[in-house]
Amino acid sequence: MKKDILISGLVAAAVGTAAAVFVSHVRTADSGRQGATAYATPSYFSSQTTAAAASGIDFTVAAEKTVNAVVHVTTSYMRTMQRYPESIFDDFFYGFRSYRYEPQPVQGVGSGVILSTDGYIVTNNHVVERAEQIHVTLNDKRTFPAKLVGADPGTDIAVIKIEGKDLPFITMGNSDDLRLGEWVLAVGNPLNLTSTVTAGIVSAKARNINILSDKFKIESFIQTDAAVNPGNSGGALVNTRGELVGINTAIASTTGTFTGYSFAVPSSIVSKAASDIIEFGVVQRAVLGVTLQELTSESAAEYGIKETQGVLIADVLAGGAAEQAGIKKGDVILKVNDIAVNTAAQLQEQISKFRPNDQVSLTISRDNKTKYSNVILRNRAGTTSLVKSDDSNALNLLGASLKEVNVATRRSLRIAGGVQVVDLKQGKLQANGVKKGYIITRINRVPVNTVNDVSKVLNSTGNEAVLIEGVYPNGVVAYYALGF
Numbered sequence: 001m002k003k004d005i006l007i008s009g010l011v012a013a014a015v016g017t018a019a020a021v022f023v024s025h026v027r028t029a030d031s032g033r034q035g036a037t038a039y040a041t042p043s044y045f046s047s048q049t050t051a052a053a054a055s056g057i058d059f060t061v062a063a064e065k066t067v068n069a070v071v072h073v074t075t076s077y078m079r080t081m082q083r084y085p086e087s088i089f090d091d092f093f094y095g096f097r098s099y100r101y102e103p104q105p106v107q108g109v110g111s112g113v114i115l116s117t118d119g120y121i122v123t124n125n126h127v128v129e130r131a132e133q134i135h136v137t138l139n140d141k142r143t144f145p146a147k148l149v150g151a152d153p154g155t156d157i158a159v160i161k162i163e164g165k166d167l168p169f170i171t172m173g174n175s176d177d178l179r180l181g182e183w184v185l186a187v188g189n190p191l192n193l194t195s196t197v198t199a200g201i202v203s204a205k206a207r208n209i210n211i212l213s214d215k216f217k218i219e220s221f222i223q224t225d226a227a228v229n230p231g232n233s234g235g236a237l238v239n240t241r242g243e244l245v246g247i248n249t250a251i252a253s254t255t256g257t258f259t260g261y262s263f264a265v266p267s268s269i270v271s272k273a274a275s276d277i278i279e280f281g282v283v284q285r286a287v288l289g290v291t292l293q294e295l296t297s298e299s300a301a302e303y304g305i306k307e308t309q310g311v312l313i314a315d316v317l318a319g320g321a322a323e324q325a326g327i328k329k330g331d332v333i334l335k336v337n338d339i340a341v342n343t344a345a346q347l348q349e350q351i352s353k354f355r356p357n358d359q360v361s362l363t364i365s366r367d368n369k370t371k372y373s374n375v376i377l378r379n380r381a382g383t384t385s386l387v388k389s390d391d392s393n394a395l396n397l398l399g400a401s402l403k404e405v406n407v408a409t410r411r412s413l414r415i416a417g418g419v420q421v422v423d424l425k426q427g428k429l430q431a432n433g434v435k436k437g438y439i440i441t442r443i444n445r446v447p448v449n450t451v452n453d454v455s456k457v458l459n460s461t462g463n464e465a466v467l468i469e470g471v472y473p474n475g476v477v478a479y480y481a482l483g484f
Contacts, residue, residue, distance in 0.1 A: 057183055057240060058240075059199055061240075061241075061242060062185055062238055062240050062241060063185060063187070063197045063242075064242075065170070065238075065242030066170050066185070066187050066236055066238050066242050066244075067139060067187055067197060068138070068139045068140070068168040069113060069114045069167075069168040069170045070111055070112070070113055070114075070139070070170075070187045070188060070189075070195070070235055071111065071112045071113070071114060071121060071136045071137060071138055071139070072111065072112075072136070072137040072189045072194050073110045073111060073112045073121075073127055073128070073135075073146075073234060074107065074108070074109050074134070074136075074137070075107065075108045075109075075127065075128055075130070075132075075133065075135075076105060076106065076107050076131065076132060076133045077105075077106055077130045077131055077132040077133070078104065078105060078106070106130075108127065108130075109189065109192060109231050110123060110127035110128075110232075110233040110234040111123065111127075111187075111189045111231065111232055111233060111234040111235030111236075112127075112160065112234045112235070113170055113234070113235065113236045113244060114167050114168060114170065115159075115169055115170070115172075115274060116169055117167050117169060118164065118165065118167070119144075119161050119162040119163060119164040120149070120159060120160075120161055120274075121136065121159065121160045121161065121162065122157065122158070122159055122234075122247060122270060123157075123158050123159075123160060123233075123234030123247070124156050124157065124158065124233045124247065124249055124265075125151045125155075125156045125157060125158040126156055126233065126249075127158070127233050127234045128148055128151065128158050128160060129158070129452070129456070130450075130452065131148070133145070134146040134147070134160055136160070136162050137194070138167075139194070139195050144162035144163065144164060146161060146162045147160065147161050149161050149277055149281070150281045150282060151277070152273050152277065152283040153214040153456065153459070153460065154212065154214040154215075154216045154217045154218055154283070154285070155212075155217075155265060155270075155273050155352070156212055156249055156265060157265060157269070157270055157274060157277075157283075158277075159274050159277045170236055170238065170243070170244045171242070171243050171244065172244050172271050173238070173239055173241070173243025173245045173267055174267065174268070175205075175222060175245045175246060175266035175267040175268045176266075176339065178205065178222065178239070178245055178266075179202065180201075180202055180203070180205070181201050182201060182202045182239065183199060183200075183239075183240050184201065184202055184222075184224055184238065184239055184240075184245065185197055185198065185236075185237070185238050185239075185240075186199075186200070186224070186226040186227065186228050186232060186235065186236070186237055186262065187236040187237075187238060188228070188231065188232035188233075188234070188235025188236065188248060189231045190228065190229035190230065190231045190232045191229050191230060191231055192231055193231075196232075198226045198228070199226055200224045200226030200227070200262075201224065201225060201226075202222060202223070202224055203223040203224055203225055203261060204222075204223035205222055205223070205266075205346075206343055206345040206346040206349060207220070207221040207222070207263060207345070208220065208221070208345040209250065209252070209263060214460050215460055216285060216287075216380065218348045218349065219345060219348075220266060220345040220346060220348060220352075221249065221263035221264060221265065221266070222245070222246045222263065222264045222265075222266050223261055223262070223263055224237065224261070224263075224264065225260060225261060226262060228248050228251050228258055228262035229251070229257050229258050230256070230257070232248045233249060233250075234247060234248070234249075235247070235248045237264040244270070245264075246264030246265055246266050246270070247265045247267075248262060248263075248264045249263055249264055250262070250263040251263070268349060268352070268353055269349060272352060272353050272354075276355075280387075280388070281388075282387060282388070284355040284356060284379070284386055284387065285352075285356075285380060286351060286352075286354045286355055286356050286377035286379065287320070287377065287378060287379065287380055288320070288321055288322045288327075288351060288375065289317035289319075289320020289322045289323060289378065290314075290315065290316055290317065290320070290322045290327065291313070291314045291315035291316075291317075292311055292312070292313065292314065292347065293311075293313075293314035293344075294311070294312070294343060294344060295308050295309070295311060295312045295332060299312055303330050304367075304368075305332060305365070307365075307368075309332075309334060309342060309365075310332040310334040310341065310342060310365060311333045311341055311343065311344055311346075311347045312330070312331075312332055313328070313330065313332070313333065315329055316328060319382055320382065321375050321377050321378045322375060324375075324376070325362075325373045325374065325375040327362070327364065327373060327375070331364050331365070331366050332364065332365040332366075333347060333363070333364055334364065335362065335363035336351065336360055336361075336362060337350070337360055338361075338363075354377055355377070355386065356377055356378055356379040356383070356385060356386060356387075357376060357377065357378075357384035357386075358376070358377050359374055359376050359377070360374070360375050360377060361374055362374075362375055395451070395455040395458060395459075397427060397428050397458075398427050398428050398429050398454075399424065399426050399427015399428060399429055399430055399431075400421045400422075400423065400424050400425070400427060400429050400430075401421070401422050401423035402419045402421060402422065402440075402451045402454065403419065403420055403422050403451070404417075404418075404420075404450055405417060405418040405419065405420050405439055409439070413439070413471055413473075413475060415441055416441075416447065416449075417441070417447065417448070417449035418439040418440055418441040418448065418449065418470065418471075419439070419440045419449070419450065419451055419454055420437065420440075421435075421436055421437060421438045421439075421440070422436070422437075424436055428482045428483075432480050432481075432482055433480070434468075434478075434480055435472070437472060437473050438470055438478065439470050439471050439472070439473070440454065440468055440469070440470045441470045441471065442468075443457045443466055443467070443468050443469075444466050444467055445469075465482065465483045466481070466482050467479065467480075467481050468481075468482060
């Protein structure tokens with residue numbers, strides 16, 4: 001039976017709604033109906049409670065240890081909204097069927113987890129990625145303004161900071177130790193219901209559901225059947241000891257609300273991403289320099305491999321860490337530092353724990369014989385150096401000061417939005433002939449309305465060339481192709 005995965009991003013409107021990511025599984029084959037929703041029946045939840053009670057598991061200690069360290073995150077920003085003319089006078093002054101583009105306030109909500117007594121909080125990138133203002137409300141109802149420390153779209157993890165002392169926090173656990181069937185708690189603020197705790201079991205690990213758009217994404221989610229809803233994003237997934245084992249991020253749903261499965265970023269990824277952001281302002285991403293392929297019966301037969309265990313190396317990047325260590329196309333990676341990997345997601349999760357210049361030991365099968373290789377990991381630029389926050393941001397390569405286009409300019413040029421070049425120095429724009437005053441409207445066909453939009457699109461392209469579309473204040477439309 002074929003399943004199509006539909007993705008709906010942030011739920012946000014001018015009146016303010018919850019921030020969340022939904023993954024909808026839709027049946028398209030013989031039944032012609034949407035996926036079954038039996039998971040949401042009262043009998044399911046009562047059976048969960050009965051099973052927990054019968055097993056003698058006590059959730060109260062874990063709940064009491066964590067509920068005060070999970071916070072309510074609210075965000076706000078201005079979004080340009082398209083409006084039809086309200087009277088014939090609009091048509092007279094601005095043209096037939098003219099459109100008006102005006103900024104409107106948008107609010108979002110989510111959750112976060114306090115990591116330290118001095119106010120560092122981890123949440124999802126998608127909760128705060130557009131935020132111009134962030135506020136955090138604790139379980140004791142105190143509210144603090146928060147600042148964004150840094151974010152990583154590739155893992156959907158962000159760190160924010162509030163000014164506080166002696167704050168309650170959750171101890172980081174080890175998601176590698178989680179076992180299928182183990183009980184876990186989801187703690188967060190679903191549907192604006194603050195300090196909510198739900199229970200479920202670990203249904204699967206290293207699940208790739210293809211919801212992140214970043215080119216260097218790492219998806220290795222913990223799948224659970226703990227009830228998670230809009231507003232839970234960025235909240236805690238904890239074990240029965242009250243240790244943080246994941247950050248709740250997405251749900252599989254046909255309705256937009258919980259119907260059976262939820263997904264969390266494992267603490268192995270969260271811990272590394274958060275500590276890097278706090279220390280460096282950016283995640284220190286280590287790469288092997290290989291293209292991965294799932295090992296199936298067909299690919300095993302193609303390469304003459306006897307067993308379908310491990311992850312197949314489909315290609316090796318010239319000059320990368322893997323090539324330097326002697327790894328070849330057709331090799332199969334079985335273990336990373338004695339931890340078995342059987343999918344690309346599992347391998348990426350293990351490598352994501354390390355920084356450039358760290359050494360990992362790989363167990364490899366070549367020609368159906370086991371060998372071992374020590375690999376010194378590199379960064380995305382191919383060196384072993386740690387990257388600075390500024391170096392990781394492709395926006396700096398443009399060599400320009402940018403600002404959002406005001407309403408009057410949008411109206412006069414009949415554009416929905418854009419970002420204007422207000423100053424130029426040595427960089428990609430100047431080198432390609434861009435002049436001061438140019439308004440960037442789209443990059444790689446993606447509309448950009450804020451400086452953050454420009455940064456996000458550029459960073460997601462990696463080292464690929466980008467096409468910039470825009471217009472000058474005199475109405476001349478211009479296109480530029482920039483090599484990165």
